[in-house]
Amino acid sequence: MTANALPAPVTKAGQEGLAALLADSGKALVALDFDGTLAPIVADPELARAHPQALDALVALAPKVAAVAVITGRPAEVAVRNGGFAGVPGLEHLVVLGHYGAERWDARSGEVTAPDPHPGVDAVRAELPGLLEGSGTWVEDKGRAVAVHTRRAADPQAAFEALREPLTGLATRHGLIVEPGRMVLELRPPGMDKGVALTGFAREIGAGSVLYGGDDLGDLPAYSAVDTLRTSGTPGLLVCSGSDEVTELRERADVVVDGPEGVVELLRALADRIG
Template identity: 55%
Template structure:
């Protein structure tokens, strides 16, 4: 553990697991970052680790920019169990706008400005010429993401897109969420920090752990730091994003490291109960 605050948070979770909320991002945390977002399958060991924890702690939640249905679909594993098998699982999708529990989704209407984005984004990309070859548009229903990972120079194309995408988002009444080789246009008014704070209040949590990997998770890290309960901020580390690691109490090595942490946490809680 890198910080005293994190050590206190972890100790509190182990001493009082029934008061703990364990919240996680999906992409880059439970599943690897891959060139094709539709192929970002969950780490095979993650569902089993989450199933064990779900029976020990107050609540297990996934807070993701994905639609909950996509997280569930990508939560299938070759030999089971699957993500959908985690008992009492809560998925807050689209940064908290969509709430999935037991197969039911509650959500507000889609932002009207997305139609403008869908209509104008292809022409915007075409205006960049050959350098934009490889750019992928991902329509998430409530958001539209522009991925540059498959471009010859993904960082240069991402930088070239920042201003025109920001201008398009402003005209559409949306906000831009930057990430790992991606710019996402989505509705305003919700982020992972607000979603986590509301969850902590709802569950009367006495401790919290949040695990993420990208810039969108900084808001959740801030929510942990500002909460009036012990907490642990965990970064699923990568060479692409360093800012999150700089604000973390603990850094693990990508999704395999996250799964190892979850397994260790579950085993430690079990050993204390015996």
């Protein structure tokens, strides 16, 4: 994609979604994953930061649409910090839906709202060290969920596959589910996913069109939500932040861009095209 040029969606539904967004941008919802979409994937998730040009691109686009939502499995406050979203003029329409929508941060108030944590998370947190001993993995404590990263193991894919079944058993015993991702297995409460979060927020603001961009398996429920919205009359555009690690999104997307850099270029192109 050349600078400031919008890519052509490869599906009719995607073409209709983009056309609707451009025709009435004031009713459009632009929703994006964080890690792998706005921020490059790194070995240590604590060091993940938004692409250097992501904030400028969001500031250029956000005032021209109904809302921008960052939908992430991370705690909302972590995504806000790592994205540099707090107190930025032009991002007043930004909302961060953390923990798959269980938490919400609004740029206007700067506050996070959330329900009480699921008790199973504490139980899983206590049992994980014994289960993971010697695996070469690293645990990210998200407060309302815990994520086991295998990227640092001697054989990351083998560790991922070896741990999938025992972690699923552990999660099930404590009323949680396992969400697989790019060399990560996240144990979290059931009932919330990015599709639920996206659908709820789109309905809340009365979105006339929806763009969703993601990169990983956890984004598939949001893709399905956009498909459902399309069938009910709300046009949508599915964007994949492409990688070599996950192909499922690429196969379903209307537009595929080259990682977070490509996402930034797309956001800039949208802002330029809307005018």
